[in-house]
Amino acid sequence: MKYLLRHTTRYDYTSSVTLSHNEARLLLRDLPWQKCENTRLIITPEPLRQHERRDFFGNRVVYFAIQDIHDSLEVTVESQVTTQPRPQPDIGMTTPWETVAEQMAPGSHHQNPVTEAACLEARLFTLDSPFIRRQPELAEFAMESFTPGRPLIEAILHLNRRIFTEFKYDPEFSTLATPVLDVLHNRKGVCQDFAHLAIGALRSIGLAARYVSGYLETLPPPGQEKLLGADASHAWLGVFVPSWGWMEIDPTNGSTPSERYLTLGWGRDYADVTPLKGVMNGGGAHDLHVAVDVLPAP
Numbered sequence: 219m220k221y222l223l224r225h226t227t228r229y230d231y232t233s234s235v236t237l238s239h240n241e242a243r244l245l246l247r248d249l250p251w252q253k254c255e256n257t258r259l260i261i262t263p264e265p266l267r268q269h270e271r272r273d274f275f276g277n278r279v280v281y282f283a284i285q286d287i288h289d290s291l292e293v294t295v296e297s298q299v300t301t302q303p304r305p306q307p308d309i310g311m312t313t314p315w316e317t318v319a320e321q322m323a324p325g326s327h328h329q330n331p332v333t334e335a336a337c338l339e340a341r342l343f344t345l346d347s348p349f350i351r352r353q354p355e356l357a358e359f360a361m362e363s364f365t366p367g368r369p370l371i372e373a374i375l376h377l378n379r380r381i382f383t384e385f386k387y388d389p390e391f392s393t394l395a396t397p398v399l400d401v402l403h404n405r406k407g408v409c410q411d412f413a414h415l416a417i418g419a420l421r422s423i424g425l426a427a428r429y430v431s432g433y434l435e436t437l438p439p440p441g442q443e444k445l446l447g448a449d450a451s452h453a454w455l456g457v458f459v460p461s462w463g464w465m466e467i468d469p470t471n472g473s474t475p476s477e478r479y480l481t482l483g484w485g486r487d488y489a490d491v492t493p494l495k496g497v498m499n500g501g502g503a504h505d506l507h508v509a510v511d512v513l514p515a516p
Contacts, residue, residue: 219477220515228292232502240496244295245278257297277483301477315370319424340458343426347486352422360419382472409470413453426458431491435478
């Protein structure tokens with residue numbers, strides 16, 4: 219699949235800003251199933267300084283500083299993206315989830331050095347993070363899917379489907395500060411909430427899960443249903459499967475990501491992949507406007 223991505227973020231301030239320092243995580247990753255070409259990052263006003271780096275997770279980060287007095291900030295990324303089918307684990311894998319949880323526990327070891335290194339790296343994603351804490355209620359929620367002896371892949375897909383069927387997509391319910399347990403108790407939220415909920419449930423039973431940020435095709439192919447979250451940035455998650463890799467699921471839509479998903483980056487939770495953040499002098503209050511289009515390209 220080929221797409222044209224355009225993502226614009228605009229801040230309008232009630233008073234002038236004299237200086238701002240910012241970080242943008244708006245450049246898509248190049249992955250075996252995703253290639254980006256002709257990418258442009260347009261910043262208005264033009265920054266005095268700008269450079270790109272990779273963060274701890276390998277995400278692309280652009281730092282920029284603006285010293286001109288300004289009443290608004292607009293950041294737009296444009297890119298041509300080609301996607302291919304993602305690798306998927308064998309849904310018939312019979313490894314019990316408890317075995318995987320034991321492998322992810324501190325102090326466990328593996329005879330295969332490649333698996334050992336991968337598990338060691340993934341253990342970071344079994345720990346608490348700024349927006350997600352392991353809790354007994356989340357473990358109890360997970361255990362409805364992760365019954366004793368159930369194969370890992372089967373249990374992951376069951377959890378994914380449960381969140382989709384039991385929770386309501388409600389953009390008016392939550393904010394960035396809404397706790398995961400509030401989402402669990404009220405059975406509603408948005409894609410970020412459902413990703414955080416699933417991650418918290420998985421970590422609470424000893425599994426490794428990471429937050430994935432990206433986009434969905436805005437206009438689906440004829441005859442196909444439009445997916446929730448397709449008009450803005452989207453969020454889903456990856457679950458670590460030893461000896462295979464990261465299996466991605468989308469609890470907002472009860473599906474596994476396909477060629478219609480564009481991956482921006484990943485981290486422990488939303489805090490690690492915030493699209494745009496920074497500090498400034500002045501500005502007062504602000505209005506935020508975000509526009510996202512992911513359109514099929516010829």
